[in-house]
Amino acid sequence: MHAxxxxxxxxxxxxxxxxxxxxxxxxxxxxxxAEILRQWSTFHPEFNYxxxxxxxxxxxxxADRTALLLHDIGLLALRSDDGEIGIxxxxxxxxxxxxxxxxVIREFLPWRQVLNYVEAILRVYxxxxxxxxxxxxxxxxxxxxxxxQEFARQVEEEFEATxxxxxxxxxxxxxxxxxxxxxxxxxxxxxxxxxxxxxxxxSRAFSRWVERNVHPHRQPGYAAVTLSLKKTGAxxxxxxxxxxxxxxxxxxxxxFGELRVSHEQNLILADVRRSDLFRLWLEAKSGGLATPNVxxxxxxxxxPGGDFCSLANAKSIPIAEAIQHRFDDLDYLxxxxxxxxxxxxxxxxxxxxxxxxxxxxxVDKNGAEWYQVSIGGAxxxxxxxxHVIGPSFAAAEMPDVVSRLVETYIDLRHPDERxxxxxxxxxxxxxxxxxxxxxxxxx
Ligand code: SF4
Numbered sequence: 532m533h534a535x536x537x538x539x540x541x542x543x544x545x546x547x548x549x550x551x552x553x554x555x556x557x558x559x560x561x562x563x564x565a566e567i568l569r570q571w572s573t574f575h576p577e578f579n580y581x582x583x584x585x586x587x588x589x590x591x592x593x594a595d596r597t598a599l600l601l602h603d604i605g606l607l608a609l610r611s612d613d614g615e616i617g618i619x620x621x622x623x624x625x626x627x628x629x630x631x632x633x634x635v636i637r638e639f640l641p642w643r644q645v646l647n648y649v650e651a652i653l654r655v656y657x658x659x660x661x662x663x664x665x666x667x668x669x670x671x672x673x674x675x676x677x678x679x680q681e682f683a684r685q686v687e688e689e690f691e692a693t694x695x696x697x698x699x700x701x702x703x704x705x706x707x708x709x710x711x712x713x714x715x716x717x718x719x720x721x722x723x724x725x726x727x728x729x730x731x732x733x734s735r736a737f738s739r740w741v742e743r744n745v746h747p748h749r750q751p752g753y754a755a756v757t758l759s760l761k762k763t764g765a766x767x768x769x770x771x772x773x774x775x776x777x778x779x780x781x782x783x784x785x786x787f788g789e790l791r792v793s794h795e796q797n798l799i800l801a802d803v804r805r806s807d808l809f810r811l812w813l814e815a816k817s818g819g820l821a822t823p824n825v826x827x828x829x830x831x832x833x834x835p836g837g838d839f840c841s842l843a844n845a846k847s848i849p850i851a852e853a854i855q856h857r858f859d860d861l862d863y864l865x866x867x868x869x870x871x872x873x874x875x876x877x878x879x880x881x882x883x884x885x886x887x888x889x890x891x892x893x894v895d896k897n898g899a900e901w902y903q904v905s906i907g908g909a910x911x912x913x914x915x916x917x918h919v920i921g922p923s924f925a926a927a928e929m930p931d932v933v934s935r936l937v938e939t940y941i942d943l944r945h946p947d948e949r950x951x952x953x954x955x956x957x958x959x960x961x962x963x964x965x966x967x968x969x970x971x972x973x974x
Contacts, residue, residue, distance in 0.1 A: 535573055540581045540668075542572035542653075546588045548596045549793040552712060553801050555749045559608045559616055561591035563709040564645060567700060570708070571646050578653050582660030583668035586625075587649070598794060600624045600633040600914040601886060603670045604652060609639060616642045622652055622682070623674030626880035630916050631671045634679035636686060644690075646698040651689035655682065715787040715802055720752025722805075730809040739861065740812050740823040754805050756786075758798040758815055759822040759830070763855040766848045767833040768796030777818045785811050794883075796832055797825065828870040828937070829855045832883050836876030836893060837900065843876035845893025845900035850874055850929050857930040858937075867937055870950045871910070886910045888951040889936060890917040891929065902929055906936060906962055907954040915955070920963045932966055939965040 532544045545568045547561040548554065568587060572578065578585075588597040589606040599605035605621040617639040624633030640648050652670075659677070661667045674682045731738045746755040758778060760768050770778065778798055782790040785807055786800035793799055798820075803811060815821040824830045831854065834840065836847025851874055858864050873887030884890030890905040901923040908917030924932055939962045940950045954962065 533573075536579075538584075539579065540583050540585075541579045542568075542575070542581075542585045542587065545569050545572070546586075546597060546602075546794070548590055548592055549791045549799050550596065550746060550755055550801070551591060552714065553748050553750070553753075553755055554592045554594075555747050556593040557591050557749070558593065558610050559591040559642075560709075560712060561589040561606075561608060562712045563705060564591075564606070564608075564642070565589050566708050566711065567704065568646070568649065571698070578657065581653065581657055582662045583665075583670075585653070585656075585670070595911045595914075596793075598883070598886065598910045598914070601626055601630075601883075601910070602633065604649060605633050606645065608642070611639060618642050618645055618648075620648060620652075622686075623671040623679065624914075625669055625671045626883060626885045627669070628666065628878040628880075629669075629671065630880070630885040631675065632914055632916065633671075634674060634682075636679060636683035643700045644694055644698075646700065647694050647696060648686070648690055650693060650696075650698060651686045654689050655685045659685075714750075715789070717750045717753065717802070718804070720750075720804065720806070722751045724752075724806045727805055727808060736823075737809060737812055739865065740821055741808065743823040743825045743827065744821070745808060748802070750802070752805055754803050754808065756800045756803050756808070756811060756815075757793070757825045758800065758820040759824060760797050760820070761824055761830045761855075762819050762822045763829065763859050764852060765819070766835075766838075767831045767851050770798070774818060774820065778820065781811065781814060781818075794832075795825075795830065797830070823861070824864065826869045826871075827864050828858050828867055828872050828889075828933075829864060831855065831872050831874060832887070833874040834876050834882035836874070836882075840876060840881075842879060843893060844878075844895040845876050845902065846926070847874045847876045847882060847891075847893060850891060850893075850902065850926060853926075853930050854933050857934060867941070868949060870937075871908075872933070873908075883910070884908070885916045886914060887917060888949075888954070889933060894923055896923070900926060902926065904932055904936075904966075906959055907951060909951050918959050920959050921967055935966045935968075936962050 545565045547565045552560045587604045588602040590597045591608045601624045607619040620637040621633035621635045656670045744757045791799040831851045833847040833851040837843035872889045873883045874891040875882035875884040876893040886908040892903045903923040905917030905919045909915045
């Protein structure tokens, strides 16, 4: 990532999977294509004054860890039955005040033509996107206005005229960029480690951390590790300068000096020897970075909100903290299972509340801070937008509201059913009834 073109109405940083290059479910390593797109779009003279900012994500794995369908363009690598690599292209996703899920406009694009196709999309957007109204300027509004089919037709027409231009990626260019993403010098290791097995059997706390914060790796004997920045009492996603020094040292000693950041506001050590996991856990724990809550309710995504952001309607961080305190019992937390809770301090949605299984949005009512709650949002392959359950709540009510949502889920869930799947199966009605049963909340 870099700061060039930050805040401009142009192509922003390209994002990819935080497990890129190491995930066992990867079809391709998305990083070379992401970097080719970055180099191509940086200072691109034609696209430096688009109607509005523009965000592209690329995913090379079968599972989506990039919130692909919530981007202006989402690029998903696929392998065809005859082994060819291609790209499924979606367009028009986004959050903010008009949240939308992206539309797939091309099922299988030869990967070498990805720049040509993105160029065609940007041309159609540059030509027809609205410049008269800031709130209607993003590509999602144009895709909605034209209809995805008509938008795709115009893109295909433009692509037909330019698909053989010099933007087609050659083998030499791909090899030049891919050379920056060579795998580190992995040792030849056995997959199993008897000492690790012993530690897993002896320590419940360690095995819990491995269950939640350690992820599979394609290289035998290695794993990826999430260092949690979601300790109860600390602002979600924040790290002190001391912690950053500490983490840099962990990266040097355990993961070839490389550190990644996930969009869920945690840090990733991508290449850790499985035989080092127990030692790493002890050290991470001493630095407050080993909360075993990845994928669980307290792994809250929260924007800076009213404590720091001048655009905020309400604070986010104290709400996150109050909810984390309410669900601080690890047994209960693990029993609840997978649950994404996201908080934004205003409609700009930096905390991704639209795609939280539970989403919380700070709203202003007559100068006071209130919170609107939605449920049923999701990221990933089956991305969906949450539905607002009803009138908003005061800050002090929020832990109770979340408790009631969770209790409803526990009462109604099928075995092995996640919170969001129960919401999708039953709709919001039973949750709404439980939350609003006692108090008459202000409208
Ligand atoms: S969602 Fe709103 S309050 Fe939160 S960081 Fe973004 S602009 Fe600021």
